[in-house]
Amino acid sequence: MGEFIQQVAIGLATGSIYALLALAIVLIYRSTEVVNFAQGEMAMLGTFIAWSFLNQFGYWQAFILGIIAAALLGGALERVLLRPVEEGPVLNPVILTIGLFTVLNSVALWLYGGDPKPFPAAPPFRGGPLEVGSVVISRANVGVFCTAVVLMVILYVLFNYTKIGLAMRGTALNRTAARLVGIRAGQMLTLGWALSAGVGAIAGMLAAPVVALSTNMMFAVILFAFAGAVLGGLTSPMGAILGGLMLGVIQNLAATYNPTSSPIDLPVAFLVIIAVLMIRPTGLLGKRAVRKV
Amino acid sequence: MTRTLLRPRTLGLVLLGLLILGFPYFNTMFEFMSGWPVLGWLLDPFRVFQAMRFGVWLIVLMGLNLLTGYNGQISLGYAAFVAVGAYVAAILMTQYGVHVIPAVVAAGAFTGVVGFLVGAPALRLSGPYLAIATLALVIALPQVLKHDLVSDWTHASQGINFYEQGTPPVTPGVLEDRVATNQWLYYCAIVPAVIMTVLAWNITRSRMGRAFLAVRDTELGAEHMGVNVALYKMTAFGISSFYAGIGGALFVFTEAVLGPSTFDVMMSITMLVMIVLGGLASILGSIFAAAIMALRVDIVDKVVNLIPRGEEFRIDSLRGAIYGSLLVISVIAGPWGLAGGLRRLPRIRDRLVAGKFRFLGVSGMVYTAVRPFLLRRLRGAKSADPSRQGGTEARDEPHQEGGDTHRR
Numbered sequence: 001m002g003e004f005i006q007q008v009a010i011g012l013a014t015g016s017i018y019a020l021l022a023l024a025i026v027l028i029y030r031s032t033e034v035v036n037f038a039q040g041e042m043a044m045l046g047t048f049i050a051w052s053f054l055n056q057f058g059y060w061q062a063f064i065l066g067i068i069a070a071a072l073l074g075g076a077l078e079r080v081l082l083r084p085v086e087e088g089p090v091l092n093p094v095i096l097t098i099g100l101f102t103v104l105n106s107v108a109l110w111l112y113g114g115d116p117k118p119f120p121a122a123p124p125f126r127g128g129p130l131e132v133g134s135v136v137i138s139r140a141n142v143g144v145f146c147t148a149v150v151l152m153v154i155l156y157v158l159f160n161y162t163k164i165g166l167a168m169r170g171t172a173l174n175r176t177a178a179r180l181v182g183i184r185a186g187q188m189l190t191l192g193w194a195l196s197a198g199v200g201a202i203a204g205m206l207a208a209p210v211v212a213l214s215t216n217m218m219f220a221v222i223l224f225a226f227a228g229a230v231l232g233g234l235t236s237p238m239g240a241i242l243g244g245l246m247l248g249v250i251q252n253l254a255a256t257y258n259p260t261s262s263p264i265d266l267p268v269a270f271l272v273i274i275a276v277l278m279i280r281p282t283g284l285l286g287k288r289a290v291r292k293v
Numbered sequence: 294m295t296r297t298l299l300r301p302r303t304l305g306l307v308l309l310g311l312l313i314l315g316f317p318y319f320n321t322m323f324e325f326m327s328g329w330p331v332l333g334w335l336l337d338p339f340r341v342f343q344a345m346r347f348g349v350w351l352i353v354l355m356g357l358n359l360l361t362g363y364n365g366q367i368s369l370g371y372a373a374f375v376a377v378g379a380y381v382a383a384i385l386m387t388q389y390g391v392h393v394i395p396a397v398v399a400a401g402a403f404t405g406v407v408g409f410l411v412g413a414p415a416l417r418l419s420g421p422y423l424a425i426a427t428l429a430l431v432i433a434l435p436q437v438l439k440h441d442l443v444s445d446w447t448h449a450s451q452g453i454n455f456y457e458q459g460t461p462p463v464t465p466g467v468l469e470d471r472v473a474t475n476q477w478l479y480y481c482a483i484v485p486a487v488i489m490t491v492l493a494w495n496i497t498r499s500r501m502g503r504a505f506l507a508v509r510d511t512e513l514g515a516e517h518m519g520v521n522v523a524l525y526k527m528t529a530f531g532i533s534s535f536y537a538g539i540g541g542a543l544f545v546f547t548e549a550v551l552g553p554s555t556f557d558v559m560m561s562i563t564m565l566v567m568i569v570l571g572g573l574a575s576i577l578g579s580i581f582a583a584a585i586m587a588l589r590v591d592i593v594d595k596v597v598n599l600i601p602r603g604e605e606f607r608i609d610s611l612r613g614a615i616y617g618s619l620l621v622i623s624v625i626a627g628p629w630g631l632a633g634g635l636r637r638l639p640r641i642r643d644r645l646v647a648g649k650f651r652f653l654g655v656s657g658m659v660y661t662a663v664r665p666f667l668l669r670r671l672r673g674a675k676s677a678d679p680s681r682q683g684g685t686e687a688r689d690e691p692h693q694e695g696g697d698t699h700r701r
Contacts, residue, residue, distance in 0.1 A: 031590075035421045081621060087627030091367065095569045097561055100622030106613030145350035223432060223558065230425040262444075266436045274414065277426050281417045 002134040007256045008249055012142030015248020017210065019148045020203035021218070021225035022232065022240035023155070024196045027235045029191025031172050034082065034093040037101035039200055040218030040225070042077075045104055046070030047208050047217075048112050048200030051119055059123055066205055067198045074197025075190045082193070083186070109215045116217075119208035144206045151199060152241050159237070168192060224251075231273050233286020242284060247273075317341045317476035323618055325558060325693045341479050343587050348482035351583035352489045356536025356573070358582070362573035363497060364529035365509030367420065369561050370427030373434050374534045376556035378404040378541025380438070383453045383551050386448050397485070400542035401535050408534020412527035432436050438553040451553030455545050489536060496532065505529055506574070510680050572625055572632025573648055581631040592619070 021040060036042075038109035050066025057065070078101065085092040120126070125143030129242050145282050159165040170178040171188040179185050204218070224247055232243025234284045247269060276284065320327070327333045328528050334340075382400035385391040391399070392409045418426055439449045447453070472480075496502050504525045507515035529625050540548070541556075548555060567586045572578025585592070593616050627634045 029421070053571065068532070081625070084625050085628060088624075089569075089573065091361075091565070091569050091573070092624050092628050095566050096621055096624045099617040100567055100618030102613045103621065104617075106611055106615075106617065106661060110610045110614070225430070227429065227432075228427050234421055239351055261441045262439060263436055264440065267433040270433045271431055274426055277418055278414055281419075281422060283422070 001123065007252055009135050009137050011249030011252030012245055013137060013210075014147060014243035014252060015228070016145040017184035017207045017221055018147045018224045018228045018247055019241045019244025020151070020206065020227040021200060021221055022244040023148065023151060023237055024200035024203060025225055025229045025270075026232075026234060026237055027196035027199060028193060028239040029229070031168055031196075032078070032082070032086075032093075032189050035174075035226070035234075036096065036196070036224070037094065037097040038077075038104055039196070040099075040222030041101050041104035041108070042070060042197050042281075043200035043204035044124070044215060044218045045108050045226065046197065047119065047213055048108055048117075050201070050205055051208075051213060052112075053116055054120075057118060057149065062089070063122070063205060067201045068238075070201035070204075071194040071198040075194035076199075077192035077197075078190050105215055106185075112215065116212040116216065117212040119205070119213040121209040122206070138210075140206075140209045144210070147202065147206055148241055148244075151202065152237055153272050155199075156239050158241070164191070209260060225275055227270070228284055231276055232281075233283025233289050235281070236285040239283055239285030299648045303622045313487065316483075317473075328351060341475055345475075345482040346547050347539055347583050347587040348479075348486035349547055350567075351384065351486045351580060353540035354568055354582045354586065355493050355566060355576070355579040356533040356540065358537065358571075358573065358575070358579045359493060359496070359505070360529050361565065361676060362568060362575065362578070363502065363505040363509065364526065365449035365601045367414070367424045367426045367429040367565070368533075369558070369565065370430035371426075371533070371537060371564055372556040372558070372561040373430040374404050374408055374537035374684065375532075375541035375544065375560075376431075376434055376438075377407055379537030379551055379556070381538070381542075383455055383545045386545070387453060387455060388434060388446065391454070397539060397542040402662045404538025404541065405531050405535030408537070409527050409531030411534075412530025415530060416523050416526055418524030424591070428561070429555065430560065431558055434556065435553040443657055447553070450553055452541070452550050452555070454550045472596035478546055481546060485539060485543065488537065490580075491534075491578065493579070497576065501528070504602045509574075535687060566620060568630075570620070570630055572630030572634075575630070575632040577635070578630050578632035589616070 004253060020042060023245050024043065025039050028034055028039070050062045050209070051070040053062035054138045064117055082093060085096050092262060107224070121140040122143055124138040131137045131143060140201060157165075159169060167178070167183045168188045170181070170183055170192065172192075175185045178188070207216065207221065211221070225244065228244035228247045229240045231247060232239025243270070250272050251265045252267045256264040257262060258264055272291045280286070315322075320341070321336050323332070323336060328334050353371075353375055355366070360366050360368055362373070362593070370529070378400040381403050383398045385399060415423055415426065437443070438447045441449075457620065497505070504515065504520045507518065507520055508522050508525050508529075511524055515525075544555075545551060555597050558576040563586070567582040568579065571582025571587055593612055597612060629637060
């Protein structure tokens with residue numbers, strides 16, 4: 001039993017990285033209905049920017065600067081590149097983000113080189129692993145997990161109890177109607193992207209001590225973040241966290257308790273996703289999209 | 294008989310057929326042209342190999358276009374079906390000594406059935422949910438292929454080396470001294486490609502093709518017109534997988550080694566990108582898509598060479614950035630893909646002259662810069678052609694939304 005709990009804890013640790021990035025994906029999807037393939041690379045670039053500030057500033061200053069830089073980048077990308085393709089066929093924004101993915105990755109490689117860089121954990125989460133009963137877990141992972149939960153609460157409050165949140169939800173629901181009641185829909189979309197890029201950068205900076213900061217640090221993570229977001233429901237921030245965590249746990253348990261002789265964690269994890277989608281086609285907590293005909 | 298042959302359409306098709314059939318011989322036949330600008334490029338012997346890859350990609354991308362372009366189901370797992378086709382064909386040929394033609398057909402049929410069955414659970418999903426669920430197939434695939442239960446057939450991570458383990462696809466005895474191996478391989482790819490193109494042409498212009506489009510445009514509407522939505526969605530999955538299977542089987546010849554990671558997520562994503570660039574829901578679009586796919590490394594090379602290189606400016610590490618920017622620019626500049634752009638050309642010209650285009654962002658800046666020049670050219674062309682003057686905008690405007698087959 002102790003072994004089982006330990007494995008669940010490790011799964012939660014991996015899952016919380018997926019969850020944070022999934023949260024960023026959901027933020028963009030909610031406001032613009034674009035599945036952003038460049039999300040991981042935006043997070044990676046934000047982390048690299050924070051890393052380059054680490055030499056001159058303390059950890060927290062660099063952390064904040066990284067978030068701001070990523071948010072500016074995200075907002076600018078939406079305003080300059082995404083806006084023109086919004087009116088065309090639905091697949092075009094997706095293709096555009098795939099193009100961005102390649103561009104950002106290559107630019108980061110050009111600017112910072114291919115070797116992994118050391119990135120410190122946030123000060124409260126440094127030091128040796130925590131021991132709770134028989135379960136051992138690293139402090140950096142606890143940090144990612146706590147941040148994911150805190151961010152989710154903040155976003156929940158932002159979306160449900162503030163005027164800006166209401167305006168963003170309105171824009172996502174019906175852009176024309178939002179414009180008619182005086183919401184600047186364009187600004188809300190830019191804000192959505194900036195917010196999401198900021199959350200992504202936090203994900204990147206917290207994941208960097210765990211997975212090592214390099215230009216391809218997000219390659220594997222982003223796919224699982226997508227899967228987690230879809231599992232939880234692309235419209236629900238809470239679902240994103242839940243989906244990401246579940247995916248991490250399932251993957252880890254499937255790797256530990258594997259009756260066959262070769263690894264099967266990926267097929268098992270994805271069978272679970274497909275099974276869940278069969279029962280709930282819009283994810284665990286996603287709202288069913290109601291279409292007017 | 295002679296009259297039928299002389300019809301422009303028939304004549305064009307016959308010429309095209311001759312071009313395709315004779316292509317591998319042109320470099321020896323027209324050797325004197327090899328210094329010429331465009332023709333010289335086409336006559337490079339390497340183009341025969343590239344044309345073979347083009348043929349394979351054409352089959353594969355045509356299938357994806359049937360599913361995503363015509364039926365509106367976005368699949369990121371298409372590479373998994375290509376992999377199934379490739380593995381079935383390779384295993385049949387290397388381990389059971391099956392002849393090439395039955396092996397390719399069997400691979401297509403098997404993959405088609407698998408696709409039809411996978412289409413059943415996909416019925417409930419749409420949009421990004423379907424895309425990610427199918428993505429799951431392609432992520433899980435390497436571990437499935439490497440699993441001990443199937444490793445006797447798939448050779449786990451070593452993969453299957455067709456040219457070592459199987460009979461190399463040499464020219465059959467009768468033709469041996471007339472057709473070289475690379476020319477024979479070209480025909481192996483291009484003949485199925487032509488057959489599959491004609492098939493796709495007929496499918497999309499039949500009752501089934503119209504049903505696909507109706508389901509894509511409005512599921513509810515299609516259902517009310519008596520279209521069996523579930524059946525046609527599954528059929529679209531089945532047919533596109535059949536194409537993936539045939540294309541995958543032919544991959545065995547173009548890729549020397551077949552491994553679990555040959556068909557990865559990136560390949561799935563790239564295929565989707567290519568059909569959007571070529572043109573969704575269009576046969577010509579698939580042809581463009583396959584051409585871009587086969588030539589994309591060349592295209593990026595050409596662009597890289599345009600940029601002056603210095604010690605400090607490591608241009609080669611920016612290849613990805615150049616490829617990505619080309620994607621971004623083409624999506625912004627030509628949202629309907631190459632084929633859609635061609636179809637729209639007359640209308641685009643009219644709107645350019647009338648100044649009705651709204652360009653945003655980067656394309657807007659470029660447009661503002663080139664507009665005066667463009668207008669001078671177009672106005673000149675227009676006054677020389679009085680039949681086009683007046684009324685064109687008024688006639689075109691109402692078609693703007695309704696006539697747009699790509700918008701969903």
